[in-house]
Each structure stands twice: as C-alpha cells, then as structure tokens.
Amino acid sequence: MDxxxxxxxxxxxxxxxxxxxxxxxxxxxxxELQDDANPNFVQEIVTLFYTDSTRLIQNIELTLxxxxxxxxxxxxxxxxxxxxxxxxxxxxxxxxxxxxxxxxAAGNAEACIRSFQHIKQEHAILRKKLEFYFQMxxxxxxxxxx
Amino acid sequence: xxxxxxxGSMSISSSTSTWKAGDTISDQFPAGLRVLVVDDDPTCxxxxxxxxxxxxxxxxxxxxxxxxxxxxRENKNGYDIVLSDVHMPDMDGxxxxxxxxxxxxxxxxxxxxxxxxxxxxxxxxxxxxxxxIKPVRIEALKNIWQHVVRKRKNEWKEFxxxxxxxxxxxxxxQSDDAxxxxxxNEGNWKGSKKRKDEEEETDERDDTSTLKKPRVVWSVELHQxxxxxxxxxxxxxxxxxxxxxxxxxxxxxxxNVASHLQKYRLYLRRLSGVSQHQSNLSTIISAQDPTFxxxxxxxxxxxxxxxxxxxxPAQSLARLQAAGLGRATAISGIPITLVDQRNIFSFENxxxxxxxxxxxxxxxxxxxxLLHGIPSTMEPKQLVSLRHAAQSIGNMNMQxxxxxxxxxxxxxxxxxxxxxxxxxxxxxxxxxxxxxxxTINHAPRLSSSMGQPxxxxxxxxxxxxxxxIPENIRAPGYSQTPxxxxxxxxxxxxxxxxxxxxxxxPGVSILTSKGAFQEDVNSEIKGSGGLMPSYDxxxxxxxxxxxxxELQNVGMAFDTSQHSNSLQGNLDLTQSALxxxxxSSGQMNxxxxxxxxxxxxxxxxxxxxxxxxxxxxxxxxxxxxxxxTIRVKSERVCDTSPANIFPDHFGQDDLMSALLKQQxxxxxxxxxxxxxxxxxxxxxx
Numbered sequence: 131m132d133x134x135x136x137x138x139x140x141x142x143x144x145x146x147x148x149x150x151x152x153x154x155x156x157x158x159x160x161x162e163l164q165d166d167a168n169p170n171f172v173q174e175i176v177t178l179f180y181t182d183s184t185r186l187i188q189n190i191e192l193t194l195x196x197x198x199x200x201x202x203x204x205x206x207x208x209x210x211x212x213x214x215x216x217x218x219x220x221x222x223x224x225x226x227x228x229x230x231x232x233x234x235a236a237g238n239a240e241a242c243i244r245s246f247q248h249i250k251q252e253h254a255i256l257r258k259k260l261e262f263y264f265q266m267x268x269x270x271x272x273x274x275x276x
Numbered sequence: 277x278x279x280x281x282x283x284g285s286m287s288i289s290s291s292t293s294t295w296k297a298g299d300t301i302s303d304q305f306p307a308g309l310r311v312l313v314v315d316d317d318p319t320c321x322x323x324x325x326x327x328x329x330x331x332x333x334x335x336x337x338x339x340x341x342x343x344x345x346x347x348x349r350e351n352k353n354g355y356d357i358v359l360s361d362v363h364m365p366d367m368d369g370x371x372x373x374x375x376x377x378x379x380x381x382x383x384x385x386x387x388x389x390x391x392x393x394x395x396x397x398x399x400x401x402x403x404x405x406x407x408x409i410k411p412v413r414i415e416a417l418k419n420i421w422q423h424v425v426r427k428r429k430n431e432w433k434e435f436x437x438x439x440x441x442x443x444x445x446x447x448x449x450q451s452d453d454a455x456x457x458x459x460x461n462e463g464n465w466k467g468s469k470k471r472k473d474e475e476e477e478t479d480e481r482d483d484t485s486t487l488k489k490p491r492v493v494w495s496v497e498l499h500q501x502x503x504x505x506x507x508x509x510x511x512x513x514x515x516x517x518x519x520x521x522x523x524x525x526x527x528x529x530x531x532n533v534a535s536h537l538q539k540y541r542l543y544l545r546r547l548s549g550v551s552q553h554q555s556n557l558s559t560i561i562s563a564q565d566p567t568f569x570x571x572x573x574x575x576x577x578x579x580x581x582x583x584x585x586x587x588x589p590a591q592s593l594a595r596l597q598a599a600g601l602g603r604a605t606a607i608s609g610i611p612i613t614l615v616d617q618r619n620i621f622s623f624e625n626x627x628x629x630x631x632x633x634x635x636x637x638x639x640x641x642x643x644x645x646l647l648h649g650i651p652s653t654m655e656p657k658q659l660v661s662l663r664h665a666a667q668s669i670g671n672m673n674m675q676x677x678x679x680x681x682x683x684x685x686x687x688x689x690x691x692x693x694x695x696x697x698x699x700x701x702x703x704x705x706x707x708x709x710x711x712x713x714x715t716i717n718h719a720p721r722l723s724s725s726m727g728q729p730x731x732x733x734x735x736x737x738x739x740x741x742x743x744x745i746p747e748n749i750r751a752p753g754y755s756q757t758p759x760x761x762x763x764x765x766x767x768x769x770x771x772x773x774x775x776x777x778x779x780x781x782p783g784v785s786i787l788t789s790k791g792a793f794q795e796d797v798n799s800e801i802k803g804s805g806g807l808m809p810s811y812d813x814x815x816x817x818x819x820x821x822x823x824x825x826e827l828q829n830v831g832m833a834f835d836t837s838q839h840s841n842s843l844q845g846n847l848d849l850t851q852s853a854l855x856x857x858x859x860s861s862g863q864m865n866x867x868x869x870x871x872x873x874x875x876x877x878x879x880x881x882x883x884x885x886x887x888x889x890x891x892x893x894x895x896x897x898x899x900x901x902x903x904x905t906i907r908v909k910s911e912r913v914c915d916t917s918p919a920n921i922f923p924d925h926f927g928q929d930d931l932m933s934a935l936l937k938q939q940x941x942x943x944x945x946x947x948x949x950x951x952x953x954x955x956x957x958x959x960x961x
Contacts (some may be wrong), residue, residue, distance in 0.1 A: 159413055160323065163326045163330055174322075175323060178318055179319045182317070209389060212389050213317055213363075213388070214317050216389055216410055217319055217411040218323075
C-alpha cells in the first residue's frame, strides 16, 4: 500500500475508534503530547496502561472471588482502574467501571461480577484495536522512510 | 508577587527564596515552576509528567507519598507546588496534604477520578488550593502556577486584612471564619482566617478549623516566643530569619515566621491606626514598654502576659501587641488605654463598636454596662467612674506585667489590677475595677485586664443566668446575656440582643470590656480569641480552664471564629471562676462561660462585696450590658458599680461593643444567653 493509502487507512482506523466510542478526547490529549522528542509517547502510555491494568484486573478478580466480598477494597481497585483508563481515554472501559462501582456501592456482588466481565471484555477489545492501530502506524512510519 | 506592604518584602523574600535562582520569576515565569507530582498510578504519573513538561515546568515525580514527603523534607525550598492524587496505597492524599501544609506550607493540588462532592469538599477543608478531576487535561495544568502566586500574595494580604476582615466576617456571618483563605497559609492565624471563610465556621469554628490545619499552629507559647524575639530585635529590625533564630523552634521555617510576622505587623499597624483611644492606650502602654508604641507596650505586656498565661491566644496577643505597636505612640498612660485598645480593636471592627465617636461616652456607658454585671448599680456615671477606674487600673496593669514576662503573671496582674483598682477606687469597684480593668486592659492588657473584665463578664453572665436581671442589661432586645459585658459595647448599635452580646457573642459577657476588646482583638487577631483579656482573668480566677481557654484562644486567633472562641474561653474561665454560678452564659458558646467566669472572677478577685452572689454581679453586668443606659437595676449590686470605675473609658465601650458585636456575630446570634448550663464544652478549642 502506498504511503498515502496507509495514512488514510490509519486515519480511518483512528476515526472509527472515536466514532465507536472506544476512545474519547483524552486520547487526543495524549496525541498532542507526542512530539519529536517523544515520537512514540502514545504507544508507550498505552503499553504502560495495559501492563498496569492487567495487574489490577488480577487483583480485582481475586477480591471478587473471595468471600465475604470486600466491597470497599473492590471499590478502591476499581477507582484506580477507572482513573487509569480514563487518563488514556478508554471511554468504554471507563464507563463500565462506573457501572461496576455503582453495583459495588450497592453491595451487589453478582452484579459486580457481571459488570466486571464487561470491563474485561472492553479492556481486551480496546487493546486489540489499539495494537492494530499502532501496528499500522508503525508500518506507515516504515513506509515513509522507505 | 505584589507584596508591597510593610512586610510585603518579607513575604516576597520568602517566596522568592523558594523560587530558586533558576526560576526567573519575571521573565520566564511560570516556566521553571518546580512541581512535585505524586500518583501511585504509573500511567497517570507518566502522562502528568509529560504534560507538566509540556507546560515548561520542572517536574519531579513520585509514586509514593512517603517518597514525596521525604523529597520535600530534604529540600524544603526545592518545590513550588505539589500535585497529589487522593487515593494512594501508602498514605491518604489528604494526609499528605496536611503534612505538606504543616511542614512546608506549599500549595497543594489534589487530583482524583472521584468527583464526588464530599471528596472535593474534603480537599477544600484540608487546605488544598485546588482539586482536579481525572483525567487531567493539560489546560488545567497550565494554570497551576496561579496558586503559587496567590498563596504568596495572600499571606501578605491576610496579614493586612486580619483585623478588618475579621470584623467584617464576624459580623455578617458568625459562622464565617474568614480566617483561612488560602489553603496553606503559614502561620495559622492569618491563614486560618481565610480558610475559615471557606469553612464557614461559627462558634464551632474550632471544630472545623481543626479539620484542616496543616500549617504551623501558632500556639500561645509559640507566639510568645515570637513576640519575645521580635521585641528583642526591635519591631523594626525584626526579620524572619533572626526571629527564627531567636525562637529556636525546631520545625519552624522562616516562611512560617515571615508570614506570621506579616500578620503581626498588620496587627500593630492596625492598632496604631485606631483612633484616639489608641493614643490613650498607647500612653498606657508606653508606660510599660517603651519599645513599642505606648500602645504596643501595653499590648505587648498584656498580650504577652495573656499569651503567656495562655489565655490570650498568641495571635491575639500578637495582635494586641501589634495593635499596640501600631497604635498611637503617644498614648500617655491614660488609663483608658485599655479602653482604647478596646476601641482600637473594636475600631477595626466597626461593627463592633458602636460609633467611635460616641464610644468615649458610650464606652463609659458601655463599659458600665459591661461592668454592670458586676456592680449592679452601675449607672452611667458609675460607668464613667468605672471607666476611670478601669483606666487607672489599666495603667496599673499595664505597668505591672513586664513585657513578656507575663506568662504566669496574668493572673496575678489581673488580680493586682483588680486590687489596685479597688484600692484606688473603693467603690463597689471590686467589680467595677475588674470591669474597668478589663475594659482598660482590654486592649493591651489582655492579661491583666482579662482577669478583671472577666470577672465582670462573669458577673454579667451570672446575672443573666441567674437572675434574670439581664433584662436590665439587656439592652434592647438583649435578653440575657448578662454575662456578656460586651453588651454595652454593642450597645448602641447592637444592643438589641446584642448588648448582651454576651449571650450571643461568646465571651461577650465577661469582659464586656474585655469583650469589646476581645472582639477587637479577635478581629485583630483574626478572631483569635478576643477573649484575650479574659484570658488572664480567668486564668487567675480559675485555673481550671485555662487550657480550654487557651485552646480557644489559639483557635480563635486563627480565625475569626476565634472571636467567639475567645469569648468562650473567657467563659470557661469565668465559669470556673464563678464556680458556674448559674452561668448560663455558657450557652453562648462559651461566651457566657467566660462571663460566668468573669463574674465569678469578680467575686473572687474583686471584693465584690455586693455581689454577694454572682447573680448580683450578673445582674449588674447585665444591667450594664443591657443598654448603655446603665440602668443598673439590680439593686443587689450595690456598690461596686463598675461604671464608676470606668470613667469615660470609651475604649472600653468600644471594646465592649466590639466584643459584643463579635460575640454576636460569632455566636451567630445566639443571643440566648440563658446561662443555665454553662457548658464549657462550647469552647471551641
């Protein structure tokens, strides 16, 4: 694919991520921070997020499965998770976290578990999409240099 | 930074000191602003760091609160602002906020994904200067430098406004402390003032103030040290660095001292700015402490004494001193000094005083009113005589307390004063004297006069509580607050219900003279315990509440609310002194208490013979307070008509009114002085 074609494709991917609600404007903030000094800033951040959030997810899962359900701990973790995901602009993940917290505040363990499944799903979906996106960008960059 | 005022330079210097050479404030600011960002989330931390760098700030990041604290501690002047997350595993963000405020007094911005009102409110009350909701946008970070500037600016401004603002704050909204404005102000009393505003504290201000006060707490003792150091160096030559060295208090920074000094200077300036009363005061003061203006000496003495005894909140003392210092240097030993001081203070609180013009006259009356409690028969002329007596006593008192040596001398001084007065006047004076003292000493002598006024207050309160005489005193609409001598103060204007502002205004009762003073003081000191005067008295009278009083005073010093507190402090004292003679004033938030104590004190200290019972005293007090028309109906209180003691001690009136006003405002119109249950608990410490 030619350079422009690739760039177009990347632009389309990017736009769809926003249009479909996977990303919000916080992601744009990250993009704006990227410059020549940090050409891969966005990717670095996203990678960092996924590393950290995986750990968080594991903690949450452990807490969810233990009985009695420690809602305050769950809330804590989720608060953290939400903060993290919102800072990279992961829109769907963040809103699902909010739902979880509501159930958690209500003490509804079942609903929390279900909600958490959604969170994990969204989390995974976004990851794939972003990985693809970055991959394309990487290819485009390579294409540009060639 | 626009620190241009007197001590503006101080603040500037302190602020500039924090801004290292690298940070060229003028050209590049806010570039180079040294930011410390703390967040346990690595993603957020990295994003923030990048954003801050994009804003051209100099960023240091930590992922743990402990690390951040140690970084701050090892390099106190190395940072200009701190950004901290609320939820952190090792330490709560608010706790970190408090630590920073206390130790380094830097502006702190909290961040959280939580945008719940409670959490944001918590940030406010803990002193955060801003609260950002995550995800944080770079736009929000671009302006954080404003907090640094504002903080520095406010430190200076607070000092300046401490008196007037307090008054204003106190009056309009009792609950408004207006003390603490910026979150991390150095020196509690000034800073707290502004913050208090935010906090909306009433008499219970103390509660709120205790909520968040990371900054340096200028306790009475600390303030005493500060004042002693300043005196030693000379008010003109006192620079924070030297003061700090002299004080030799571990953990105290130059910035703390600088901001406190600013406040103190404002206070002094304010004192000098007061009207003629000041001159009176100053004369008296000068007798004592030539170093400062006459006023200052007085205040210094009293203040110190008061402060020493802990009765006078350090800030109040400083304030008074400052006032004294600032005030008329020409005060010639007029006994009115106290009154003047009162006036001075009340001066600052225009509301408090009724009209300065008439204060003189009024003060007499008012004072009388105040003293009413004591000698129930205080008639206007009595008041006048009281005033005189008070003045003279004030003089005496003033001289007595050696500058700075007061700490434990407050009581004795007060007693002395009372005694002196009695000797001098031999009228029912014991009471009157006390009252007088209080009024006179009110301003400068918090310590000595406190004892006195407190008595009167106490009496007043007693009266109210007990007898019901309050009606006499209660000036228009003032129903009970006999204890609040302040009553008279507010008399003209405030009487309605205020007159006994006692009831409403904490601490009004007791020291009507004091009260006034206190109010003034409070306003001066930012509400730091207008009770200062009573502070001494109470101490003397009944030691058991000195702490509470102190506490109150301390608290009060810090914010306008303190005004009420001080009153309460007085109340406490009086209470104890009075042995709780039905000091219902307690209700006033402790104001009454002081009144009660005062009355009690009166009994104990003064040979309030007539008093026979606190009731009488109270009655008298009430009478006094009631309306300036001293209708001391209480026949009981026969002789010692404090009124006599206070000759035209308008200062007292002013003070009283000021105090009353304060009380009123402070007490948030708790005019119900029904001092039934003098509950010391009210003392918002």
